[in-house]
Amino acid sequence: METKTLAMNLGVFGVLQEGEDQPEYTAGWYVDPQTGQRVFYDPNTQKFYTMAGGVYIPLGYMNPSPKQVTLAIGDKLRITMSFKYSGPAISGAVCYYSIGVYGTFGFDEKMVGQNSKSIPQYVTPTLITDSYTFTIPSSVGTNWDDIYCKVYGGSPGVPQNLFGYENALLIAGTQPAITEFQISDFAKV
Amino acid sequence: MVLDIVLAPLALEPQNFNVGDKVRVTVSFKYVVGVNTTLKLFAGPYYTNLFGKHLVSSCVGEAELALPVASTPAPQSASVDFILIPKANGGIDNGTYGLRVWIEDTNAVAEQDNVIIVSGNVGSTDIFSSMMPMMMMLMMLGMVMPMVTGGEGEVE
Secondary structure, eight states, X not given: XXXXXXXXXXXXXXXXXXXXXXXXXOSEEXXXXXXXXXXXXXXXXXXXXXXXXTEEEETXXXXXXSSOEEEXXXXXXXXXXEEEEEESOEXXXXXXXXXXXXXXXXXXXXXXXXXXXXXXXXXXXXXXEEEEEEEOOTXXXXXXXXXXXXXXXXXXXXXXXXXXXXXOEEEEOSSOEEEEEEEEEEEEO | OOOOOOXXXXXXXXXXXXXXXXXXXXXXXXXXXXXXXXXXXXXXXXXXXTTEEEEOGGGXXXXXXXXXXXXXXXXXXXXXXXXOOBGGGTOBOSEEEEEEEEETTSSOEEEEEEXXXXXXXXXXXXXXXXXXXXXXXXXHHHHHHHHHHHHHHOOX
């Protein structure tokens, strides 16, 4: 079976500490001036969240996928994450991967995998990569088309960073997945 | 200067049909599937009113659609026929209808409003003729009411 890959870039981050670039917000609700959307800021994670179905969802961690990977039952999908890190050495950070269904109520994880990662000390932002390979099971649903990954934890702890792609996968499962369906013509016969 | 251009699917041209005509609809799409699969393709006319879109179920046609295994998006076309059964036989009335095509048990649906113009029903009751009796009554009421109120208004 073929192994296909998806790469995701988590951006730049360091150990949770007083960041020079981070604006100093207090915990509470804010209104996004561009969208008018109410968002909640958590100073512990230094992230904005939106609320859907009673659940706080990190704002904007899902993105349109730059490409779509077609997978059949038994195929292997390798997801590679990358990020830039500067700070002290970290042991046991968790690189977490999931395939599932993203909707109004968040991300419904259908398959998950994780690696434990030790990161040496860096004084300048340095590119770190990690990857995990999934094997597509026979029970796969055609709507398992979203993926996300995150890195968190370890000692000392890194802040949780998430990143995901919507419609990243096209699953050739037992049910057909149909796209670009349109009427070409109709006529009397 | 930025040009903001949106490419939209080509619209279908409205076409005239007589009741009893057979209409063939051709669709195109791409698909992937892990096992050989046979589905049903449906097509039929629909009308729209205040309560939404309503399929003329007596005129819906269906066809078998065989999809061989495809692990990468495979282009496919298919066709399905339906007959415009006359109103007298429980079918479609004269008028303008939309066209809807779909594949069962999938999210594949395509439709376009006002592309099927149906005529040929004898003694058809379109909207105007069905409203004629009511309009006649209103006109008669309009003529009678001034006489009635005029009589009541005279006080000596």
